[in-house]
Amino acid sequence: MQVYLDNAATTPMDVHVIEKMTEVMHDCYGNASAIHGQGRKAKAVVEMARKQIAKTLNCVGSEIIFTGSGTEADNMALRCAVNDLGVNHIITSNIEHKAVLDTAKELEAKGLAQVSYVKIDEYGRADVKDLERLAEENPKSLISLMHANNEIGTLNDVAAISKIARAHDCYFHTDTVQTIGHYPIDLKTLDVDFIACSAHKFHGPKGVGFLYKNKSLRIRPLMTGGSQEGSLRAGTENVTGIAGLAKALEVASRNIEVKIDTVQRTKAYLKEQLEKNIAGVSFNGDISNEGGLYTVLNVSLPPHDNASTLLFQLDMNGICASGGSACNSGAVGSSHVLEGIGHPIDRSAVRFSFSKYTKREELDYTVATLKELCKNP
C-alpha cells in the first residue's frame, strides 16, 4: 500500500488545477510584458489571478506580489522591512520556518538588524506577554511570527499579535504558508503588513507563491531587471503557475468549512487509533481543534529499537511522512522546532500531515505498521 501523509511538505495537485494549467500552457504562451495580442492574453491571466486572490483574501490586487515560493515571500518581507522601512530590530521566535529564521540571522550577522526571540510555551505558541514587553522595549520593530507551525501545527494568536504590533508602532509579518487555503483569511479583519503564501501547500503547483504587502508600505524590489509585479519583483511571470495558484485557492476556499471538518476528523481518528495501539504515545504541539492546524499531527514515540531509522522504515513500507519539516526529514530528532519546545531526546517524533484525499484505510495501515516498528523485542 502507498500512503501519503506528508501534506505539510507538499500536496498532490488538484485535477482542476492541472486542467487550468494545461489550458494556460496551450493557449497563453505569450510573455505577459509583451504588448501584442499573445502578451496581453498572458497578462490578462496574471491579472485575473491577482484579482481573484485579492477578492478571496479581502484585499486589493496591488497588494499581491507573485513570487517563486513561500521562502521568497518570507525573504522579501524581512529584507524589505530592513532595507526600506527603517527596521533595525526583528522580533521572532526560535521555531519559525528557516525562511524566516535564517534570513533574520543573516540580517543580524551583517549588522543590519538585531534579533530578539519571544518566549514560547510548551505547545510552541508565542507568549503574548513576553511579546508585549519586547515590542514596548523596541518600537518600530518587525514582528515576524508564523500563523501555524509547519512541524507541530500550533496556531499563534495572530489577532492578538497584530494588536500588540499596532500598539507599539511595529510592523507585523506572519508566515501563513501553512494556513492560506486551509482557513478563511480576511485581511480587512486581520491587520498585518505582510503575509506569505505558497501554492503547493494547498494542491497547487510548486515554485509559485506570493507576498501580500499592505498598500500603505513603500518597498523596493530585491530582484531587479524588469518592471514586472508593479516593479517590485523583476523577472518574466510564471503565467501557468500563477493561474494554477489562483485556481488552487479557488478550489480550496470552496466549502472550506466542510473540508476543515472532514480533515479534522481524519486527524482525530489517527490520534485515537495511535492511543489505542501504541503504549506511551503522546503528541507535540497544540492538538486541539481551536489551537492546532487540522492538517498536522506530530507524534512523539517512546524509546524503541527502530527509532533512528523510523522514517526510512516507514518509507520501506510505502508510507511517506516526515520527522520535521521536509528539509529535516532524513534525521529524526534534529528539528529546531522540537528542540525549541523541549521534546525529550530519547523519544522519536514523526509528523503525519493530511489532506482532503487522506483515507481511513491509509491511517489503519499506518497505525498497524507503526505498532510493529515500535515494538521492542
Ligand SMILES: Cc1ncc(COP(=O)(O)O)c(C=O)c1O
Ligand atoms: C511555514 C512555512 N514557511 C515557508 C515555507 C517555504 O515555502 P516554499 O516551499 O514555497 O519555499 C514552508 C514550506 O515548507 C512552510 O511550511
